[in-house]
Amino acid sequence: MTQHLAAPAAPTTGTDTGWWREAVIYQVYPRSFADGNGDGMGDLQGIRSRLPYLRDLGVDAVWLSPFYASPQADAGYDVADYRAIDPMFGTLHDADALVREAHALGLRIIVDLVPNHSSDQHEWFQRALREGPGSPLRERYHFRPGKGESGELPPNDWESIFGGPAWTRVADGEWYLHLFAPEQPDFNWDHPAVRDEFRSILRFWLDMGVDGFRVDVAHGLVKAPGLPDIGAHDQLKLLGNDVMPFFDQDGVHEIYRSWRKVLEEYDGHRVLVAEAWTPTVERTANYVRPDEMHQAFNFQYLGTHWDAAELRKVIDASLAAMRPVGAPTTWVLSNHDVTRHATRFANPPGLGTQLRQAGDRELGLRRARAATLLMLALPGSAYVYQGEELGLPDVTDLPDDVRQDPSFFRATGQDGFRDGCRVPIPWTAEGSSYGFGTGGSWLPQPATWGALSVEAQTGVPGSTLELYRAALRVRREQPGLGAGEGVEWLDAPEGVLAFRRDGFVCTANTTGEPVRVDVPGRMLLSSRQVRTSVDGTTELPADTTVWWAV
Incomplete structure (x- = not known):
């Protein structure tokens, strides 16, 4: 190769x-x-x-x-x-x-x-419009005849992510698919x-x-x-x-x-x-x-x-x-x-x-x-x-x-x-x-x-x-903080997440009230001001996450 x-x-x-x-x-x-x-x-x-x-x-x-x-x-x-x-x-x-x-x-x-999808101004799509039904360029998008007596209905019932039908009719009567805006026709990925x-x-x-x-x-x-x-x-x-x-x-x-x-x-x-x-x-x-x-x-x-x-x-x-x-x-x-x-x-x-x-x-x-x-x-x-x-x-x-x-x-x-x-x-x-x-x-x-x-x-x-x-900075300096594929969950009060990783603990209080938790180690960083106490616990403020080195 x-x-x-x-x-x-x-x-x-x-x-x-x-x-x-x-x-x-x-x-x-x-x-x-x-x-x-x-x-x-x-x-x-x-x-x-x-x-x-x-x-x-x-x-x-x-x-x-x-x-x-x-x-x-x-x-x-x-x-x-x-x-x-x-x-x-x-x-x-x-x-x-x-x-x-x-x-x-x-x-x-x-x-x-x-x-x-491309823009409707993409060269391929513009050529497809000019060359009409049966054009090889139309095969690179999703052009279809419509339903109804004169093809006046969309080919299927798909809806655009932006709202409305996922199909727009062109002047020659065919319809093209666009899962997003009409200016964004979908490519046909079955085409080599x-x-x-x-x-x-x-x-x-x-x-x-x-x-x-x-x-x-x-x-x-x-x-x-x-x-x-x-x-x-x-x-x-x-x-x-x-x-x-x-x-x-x-x-x-x-x-x-x-x-x-x-x-x-x-x-x-x-x-x-x-x-x-x-x-x-x-x-x-x-x-x-x-x-x-x-x-x-x-x-x-x-x-x-x-x-x-x-x-x-x-x-x-x-x-x-x-x-x-x-x-x-x-x-x-x-x-x-x-x-x-x-x-x-x-x-x-x-x-x-x-x-x-x-x-x-x-x-x-x-x-x-x-x-x-x-x-x-x-x-x-x-x-x-x-x-x-x-x-x-x-x-x-x-x-x-x-x-x-x-x-x-x-x-x-x-x-x-x-x-x-x-x-x-x-x-x-x-x-x-x-x-x-x-x-x-x-x-x-x-x-x-x-x-x-x-x-x-x-x-x-x-x-x-x-x-x-x-x-x-801490994420870069703390060994293994970004790497790995799992966490070790720790016991914590209701509404609190606590997990351990190698040499590191994260504690997050998702509640609207302070919660007292154990201090697992040295505080590295906190999203709000947190004060530890001498008894080995701390009051974790509402909606606060703390990083600890252990």
Whole structure:
């Protein structure tokens, strides 16, 4: 097998073999991270200028949400050209420079890949429209005649994730499938040209030196033969709870086995990360078998309430599911598609992961800090969403006329409030965009965000930013804290989680009241101020997590 030696080389600092098993990976949403040219939109130059901040924060890798050429119908998840950078973000030279500089700083770069669908402006789809029914290009998507006397009804009853039918009719009468927005037609992964194209796309970015791919809608590529109807029930409520004819089909695994072979042609331990919504963690584990992907997002954990019994159940299930396939468990609390956990935990449980109410800000931040220390104490890899290290809440009062989430404009489907977690983050305490850029910001930032900025929190004892910096430093320095595949649960009062790992104990009080617990060793870090007493016990405040060296 030919061995590709990509330039620039991946960083060699830290553990080289299996770096991803215990990595802390920071998600950058490019349009909202940093603006390098003053047009109000984040870009690759801006990201590059802030790489030292990420190095000093203590993360191991950076995951970049899509920056490809796109009409931006869904914030870049509608890709028109997988080998080009959208001008709003920069150029291929900017991307190359970003990868090189990240590696020089000891950071790895993971890029988003969107293989389930393209933009309707993609060259293939445009040719398919021009060439009409029977065109070979139409076979690369899911074009079908409609039902009814004159084909006026969709080919089946599938619904779009963004609401409404999953089919759109074109001028010549045929319909095409789009599980998301109409501007995002689904590829037909049964077609060999689609499979060949994406192996080529992988090599293009691997040759540039990227360290891996986060695979968007990894569970959606293969559809059940015949595209069968689902039946009369609320499909959207079933998503993630049942195997659907358009999600989590067994045929996806053959695709990822072929991709794994491509990555193994390259040096530097390149990785594949699955965004796979599945009914159970056991089915998620199918994506990370030894010859497939390396990691899969743990959405079951993200959706768990701040409750000791629920958390212990999902932690045990997650670790147990990954153990047989030898993959690390991943942990995540926030991302660009859900309400930030500082706001989610500020509201009563059961409201879902998309909210339009601020809740109790103080309570939410207290729980978010505690939840973060709990997450970072678990074995495996952790994901941090930009701005959560500042304790940012969702912006729940954005005017309707500034919203850009496509699901907001649909009659049904998702709540459409993802813009609230995508507001550009604050870097400085003052300025029109709090240091985001010289030209304002594409979504308005709250007037209170100066106090939450990197500048305002840096060097301030007890700030959320300094808590993250300290936690990531301890995680690196404490032997074996990130690695491993299990925890030893300890006896604890109701509502308290306590577990031991090698030389380390984590204690988390998920209740709203102080709880007295035993002191197992020397305190390393706490999400709130905790005082130990001379009798070997301490009063653990409400919603507090403590790390101990034992």
